Amino acid sequence: xxxxxxxxxxxxxxxxxxxxxxxxxxxxxxxxxxxxxxxxxxxxxxxxxxxxxxxxxxxxxxxxxxxxxxxxxxxxxxxxxxxxxxxxxxxxxxxxxxxxxxxxxxxxxxxxxxxxxxxxxxxxxxxxxxxxxxxxxxxxxxxxxxxxxxxxxxxxxxxxxxxxxxxxxxxxxxxxxxxxxxxxxxxxxxxxxxxxxxxxxxxxxxxxxxxxxxxxxxxxxxxxxxxxxxxxxxxxxxxxxxxxxxxxxxxxxxxxxxxxxxxxxxxxxxxxxxxxxxxxxxxxxxxxxxxxxxxxxxxxxxxxxxxxxxxxxxxxxxxxxxxxxx
Ligand SMILES: C[S@@+](CC[C@H](N)C(=O)[O-])C[C@H]1O[C@@H](n2cnc3c(N)ncnc32)[C@H](O)[C@@H]1O
Numbered sequence: 001x002x003x004x005x006x007x008x009x010x011x012x013x014x015x016x017x018x019x020x021x022x023x024x025x026x027x028x029x030x031x032x033x034x035x036x037x038x039x040x041x042x043x044x045x046x047x048x049x050x051x052x053x054x055x056x057x058x059x060x061x062x063x064x065x066x067x068x069x070x071x072x073x074x075x076x077x078x079x080x081x082x083x084x085x086x087x088x089x090x091x092x093x094x095x096x097x098x099x100x101x102x103x104x105x106x107x108x109x110x111x112x113x114x115x116x117x118x119x120x121x122x123x124x125x126x127x128x129x130x131x132x133x134x135x136x137x138x139x140x141x142x143x144x145x146x147x148x149x150x151x152x153x154x155x156x157x158x159x160x161x162x163x164x165x166x167x168x169x170x171x172x173x174x175x176x177x178x179x180x181x182x183x184x185x186x187x188x189x190x191x192x193x194x195x196x197x198x199x200x201x202x203x204x205x206x207x208x209x210x211x212x213x214x215x216x217x218x219x220x221x222x223x224x225x226x227x228x229x230x231x232x233x234x235x236x237x238x239x240x241x242x243x244x245x246x247x248x249x250x251x252x253x254x255x256x257x258x259x260x261x262x263x264x265x266x267x268x269x270x271x272x273x274x275x276x277x278x279x280x281x282x283x284x285x286x287x288x289x290x291x292x293x294x295x296x297x298x299x300x301x302x303x304x305x306x307x308x309x310x311x312x313x314x315x316x317x318x319x320x321x322x323x324x325x326x
Contacts, residue, residue: 065180065229065230065231065232065233066231067231067232068178068180068232068233069178069179069232069234070138070139073231073232073279073280073283074276074279075139076139076141076142077141078279080275080278080279081275081279082118082142083271083275084271084272084275084276084279085117085118085142085272086118086268086271087268087269087270087271087272087273087275088117088174088268088269088272089117089118089120089121089268090266090267090268090269090271091261091266091267091268091269091272092173092202092259092261092313093120093121093124095257095259095313095315096121096124096173096202096315097121097124099200099257099315100121100124100125100128100169100171100200101128103198103200103317104198105125105128105129105169105198106128106129107128107129107130107131108129108130108131109125109128109129109168109169110129110134110166110167110168110169111125111126111129111133111134111167111168111169111170111171112133112134112136112162112166112167112169112170112171112192113125113133113134113135113136113171113172114136114157114170114171114172114175114189115136115137115138115157115172115173115174115175116135116136116137116143116150116152117137117142117143117173117174118142118143119135119142119143119146119150121171121173122135122143122146122150123146123149123150125169125171126149126150127149132149132150132151133149133150133151134150134151134153134162134167135150135151135152135153136152136153136154136155136157136160137152137153137154137155138154138155138156138157140152140154157175157179157185158179158181158185161188162192163192164191164192165191165192165193165194165195165197166192166194167192167193167194167197168193168194168197168198169193169197169198169199169200170189170190170192170193170197170198170199170200171200171201172189172200172201172202173201173202173203174202174203174204175203176201176203176238176239177203177204177234177235177236177238177239178232178233178234179233180233182235182238186245186249187249190249190251190320193320194320195320195321195322195323196319196320196321196322197319197320198317198318198319198320199246199251199317199318199320200315200316200317201239201242201315201316201317202239202313202314202315202316203238203239203242203313203314204236204239204310204311204312204313204314205236205237205238205239205240205311205312205314206221206225206236206237206311207309207311207312209221209222211309212308212309213308214296214297214300214306214308216293216294216296216297216300217296217297217300217301217308219289219293219297220277220284220289220293220294220297221297221310223284223287223288223289224276224277224280224284226287227280227283227284227287228280231283236311239314239316240314242256242314242316243256243316246316246317246318247318249318250320250321251318251319251320251321252318252319252320252321253318253319254316254317254318255316255317255318256314256315256316256317257314257315258312258313258314258315259312259313259314259315260309260312260313261309261310261313262307262308262309263301263306263307263308263309263310264303264304264305264306264307264308265307269310270301270302270306273301273310274298274301274302277294277297277298277301278298281294
């Protein structure tokens with residue numbers, strides 16, 4: 001059976017329905033009409049300068065977002081979601097753990113990990129503080145085995161509250177960028193931090209298309225980020241505003257660390273990116289990306305000698321001031 005357009009009705013673990021691949025001339029005409037790179041328009045050759053075009057840009061229009069993170073895309077019920085997140089944590093955990101250690105997290109701290117996912121950061125925090133850590137997620141499938149050292153809260157953070165000043169640390173990694181209510185949520189998250197405590201946020205930012213070097217990979221990346229904005233309401237640029245936002249919220253000693261995982265160099269990262277693209281396949285094909293372009297991009301990601309960027313990870317933090325600091 002064949003569906004037209006992105007099929008958000010598909011069940012988890014679904015292997016995507018493929019649309020017929022249009023002929024080469026039809027693809028070229030359609031791509032030109034959309035201003036997208038093709039093999040023959042110059043953008044595709046790695047030896048020629050890349051010409052930005054209309055479709056190298058993407059915007060967040062939350063009015064058109066049709067689902068929330070985890071509803072269909074990146075649902076825990078997808079066959080490859082655990083593998084995808086395991087790849088992510090392998091790539092990011094060493095830097096996250098070192099950053100939290102450097103920020104002074106230690107014995108006795110009361111910590112909240114929001115959107116805890118598979119719980120690797122929550123578990124590290126629990127070891128660092130020598131006690132239980134509160135891990136909240138709207139889907140706790142992957143936290144189930146870690147309950148002994150975590151206080152697992154099964155809740156949507158948009159509809160949950162904690163006590164004012166309840167935590168020494170409120171942490172979220174790769175969550176805020178996907179939440180349409182991100183701007184309203186930040187002051188609420190800060191209210192849960194005790195005066196003198198820390199708010200630490202990590203999110204990914206997309207790069208300029210010229211920084212994706214393989215032509216098919218570049219086209220697919222551009223389509224993927226546009227899709228994330230339009231389907232989920234993800235903001236692939238939000239984290240670049242953290243230093244200003246945290247300063248404007250009155251935080252002290254605001255800092256930022258940029259970490260740039262490289263496909264093929266950071267263990268797990270290629271796995272994460274390949275599975276992310278595989279889950280996005282239905283949307284990407286419906287948006288006009290050719291099946292062979294997508295296959296080429298995924299093969300590029302999976303090649304051990306590939307060295308490409310995907311998103312840059314920005315970790316921002318700040319201390320909630322004591323009343324006397326104001
Ligand atoms: C990209 S994963 C990141 C997981 C983890 N923070 C990490 O970095 O390994 C995003 C997580 O946020 C959770 N999430 C998404 N929307 C949420 C919401 N509104 N409330 C609570 N958790 C949410 C998802 O279920 C998922 O586990």
